[in-house]
Amino acid sequence: MAGGALRSGRRPVRLAVLGGTGVYDPSLLAEVREERVATPYGEVTAWCGSLPATGEPVAFLPRHGARHSVPPHRVNYRANVWALKELGVERVLATAAVGSLTQEIQPGTFVVVDQFLDFTKTRPATFYDGGSGVAHVDVSEPYCPQLRGLLAAAAEELGVPVRAGGTYVCTEGPRFETPAEIRAFARLGGHVVGMTGVPEVVLARELSLCYATVATVTNYAAGISPQPLTHTEVLEVMNANLARLRALLALVLARVPRERACACGRPLEVFGA
Numbered sequence: 001m002a003g004g005a006l007r008s009g010r011r012p013v014r015l016a017v018l019g020g021t022g023v024y025d026p027s028l029l030a031e032v033r034e035e036r037v038a039t040p041y042g043e044v045t046a047w048c049g050s051l052p053a054t055g056e057p058v059a060f061l062p063r064h065g066a067r068h069s070v071p072p073h074r075v076n077y078r079a080n081v082w083a084l085k086e087l088g089v090e091r092v093l094a095t096a097a098v099g100s101l102t103q104e105i106q107p108g109t110f111v112v113v114d115q116f117l118d119f120t121k122t123r124p125a126t127f128y129d130g131g132s133g134v135a136h137v138d139v140s141e142p143y144c145p146q147l148r149g150l151l152a153a154a155a156e157e158l159g160v161p162v163r164a165g166g167t168y169v170c171t172e173g174p175r176f177e178t179p180a181e182i183r184a185f186a187r188l189g190g191h192v193v194g195m196t197g198v199p200e201v202v203l204a205r206e207l208s209l210c211y212a213t214v215a216t217v218t219n220y221a222a223g224i225s226p227q228p229l230t231h232t233e234v235l236e237v238m239n240a241n242l243a244r245l246r247a248l249l250a251l252v253l254a255r256v257p258r259e260r261a262c263a264c265g266r267p268l269e270v271f272g273a
């Protein structure tokens with residue numbers, strides 16, 4: 001598994017931001033340098049820098065590539081998560097643009113999701129794919145409760161509209177959903193819908209990382225919104241909320257304690273390796 005030796009005597013990078021739609025540049029960090037990380041799934045380019053407030057090393061990885069060039073169903077989730085582990089990362093804050101499944105959760109709200117429903121279809125979803133044994137990872141609590149608590153508290157403090165908890169529905173994309181799908185997802189208990197949260201969250205758990213997502217609601221989902229959805233609309237609302245999102249991430253990154261008060265790091269049971 002990844003993350004054995006730390007790279008070339010550098011200070012370990014314990015924290016990472018996995019940037020989703022609209023979050024492409026590492027300007028949250030100071031003294032940023034590019035790092036190319038070799039993984040069994042291909043090379044990943046990450047940016048490593050430090051938090052201006054504390055000097056703490058932080059890695060930044062834009063999930064879709066620097067110019068949003070990789071569609072959600074083609075993101076190399078395994079390479080991205082492996083690369084973070086390889087850099088020494090223990091805790092990951094992910095961002096995501098999402099549609100809302102209900103009138104009550106309005107665009108501009110930050111949702112700190114705590115469950116997911118997986119409707120993806122074609123993505124490699126595990127590191128345990130044959131060869132390295134069989135693992136049935138527990139995802140009773142898929143998102144790190146400690147990081148979720150920090151995100152929700154910091155959002156409250158900054159006065160940004162936040163919902164602590166919510167079920168993220170992950171679709172395959174790249175198309176948006178039909179209104180019938182959205183009605184079904186809402187009936188199943190979903191609150192927001194996006195295309196990238198799974199398998200990323202599961203892969204992070206397979207490598208014993210803490211992982212939490214702050215989802216920015218950019219639109220009402222299909223059928224709730226009266227107009228057809230566009231990626232331009234998603235980007236516009238994301239950009240309008242970017243300053244608040246950055247402030248939130250900076251505050252949380254500065255507060256993540258060294259001790260992990262959660263079970264995310266517990267070793268995985270692997271059979272037949």
Ligand code: HPA
Nearest residue numbers: 097098099193194195221
């Ligand atoms: N559906 C799926 N993904 C999304 C949406 C949506 O409505 N908005 C932002 N990402």
